[in-house]
Amino acid sequence: MVCKDIEDLIPAYVLDALSPEETLQVESHLEGCPWCSALVREQREVVANLVLGVEQVSPPERILARIMEEVAPPPHSRDVTPTAPGRQPRRRPVSVLTAFAYAAAPIALLLLGGVLAFTLRTSGKMDDLKETNQALTEQVAGLQRGNVTLSQELALLRDGSNLVAQKVSELTELNEDSSMVAEVAEKVNRLTEGNDAVTAEVFELSLGNESLSQQMDDLTASGEQLLEVLRTQRSMIYMLTLPDTRALNLEAQEGATSQGSLMFSFDKQRSVFVATGLEPLPPTRRYDIWLRKGDTDFNLGSLFIDETGWGVALLDPDHTMAEYQWIGVTVESTSRFQQPTGEELVLWGYLSSADSVGP
């Protein structure tokens, strides 16, 4: 049982109103609990006064007489209590009689004996008083020792109490720290979850970004192609306005579906080449355009075709077209450059055979 349960029982305990079992429980608890013992002491004092509420009657004197006949000092107290029965020094009357025996004759001696007897009686009482005093002194010393012991116990209890208070304080702080740690852990969890979510989003965004970059690259490429086409068309329109523009239809391999046409002016450098019906090529191969001047073929770049086999290229050679005699389109490896292999000539023609298309 804890103190709270015992406290509820203490009023009935001091009134003797508990069952024997409850009484045993309370007394067992009191053995180790100074706090509840103090409550018992307080309430027992209250109850002890209740008796004054009834008619007060003195007991017959014979009771005290019977008690005095019955009492015998506890064995352990014989050495320290001179007033206990059996410990009374009764030698004094014997000493008086002896004094009388020695003083039988002269009156003076008798008188002296009387004085002596009186002195001895007085001396005997003094001895009794001294012994009583000594006993009381010893008891006081015992009480003082007990007091010192109690003081020491009290000091120990105070130390213990301070220690407990300190521990309680430390535990409270720890508890607060623990709460903070829990809060921080909670925040870390939330941040981790948030971080995971952000990481996932970043990953998705990266994918999206990559896709967008790809799309942008594609669009850029498309844009460049469109610009190229636009420039070519502008050049074509420009050339059509020139008075000496000529058109050369190129020859193809027999049976081939491809056709090529070159628009140029002899006294200009720029010219436009258009091809249709060209076969799509694997990534390792491409169509290259060549102009021949004398014995040398000059590469004027590659001809890119769409999925229908249509392609257009704006040629920008180093000299006016009058310097060149021949144009050809070959299939080359993407790893080759500068010199045509001549292995696969798909379109060709001599500039001198071009027709005038100008206005």
Next chain:
Amino acid sequence: MGKYESLGDENLLTLIAHGDKDALECFYERYATSVFSLARYMLRDEAIAEEITQEVFLALWQKASTFNPQRGSPKGWLMSIAHHRVIDHVRSAKRARDSTDRVARDLFNLHSLYQVDTEDEAHRSMDREEVVKALQTLPEAQRKVVLMSYFEGYSQSEIAQMLDQPLGTVKTRLRLAIQKLRAIFNSSMVQ
């Protein structure tokens, strides 16, 4: 004997624990009336009250060395021993008496309150009038459970049954009654 009269109860008890008959006699002179009056009142039998008074002081003589000041004053301890002995007699007699009449009876006949032995009175910190007044200030329900438990010897469970009240109610009444009496007695002591 005279040298003991100036000693306090605890010192007397120390001497009794060391076998001092004079100290026992002095202690008897102080509290025998309380013990005898309680036993006489509760048992309504002077012969048994005498017997119990004798038993109580013989028990005090034998057990004085076991007195624990943490649990009460010597007077509180003595009255506790006395009350316990009386209760034992009351319970062993199996309540042959008509308990209903006893509960209903006025326990505190004011006409008899002043018939106090003045020699005894000198050693009391309170007088009977104060105790009676204190009991009269208690609410009826609280006073009844105190009187039934202390003077009639009923346990709190028995009181709950007799009054047809929950045990918790009886406990609360006892606690409140003791608290109030304590406050009144303490203020009387201060005055």
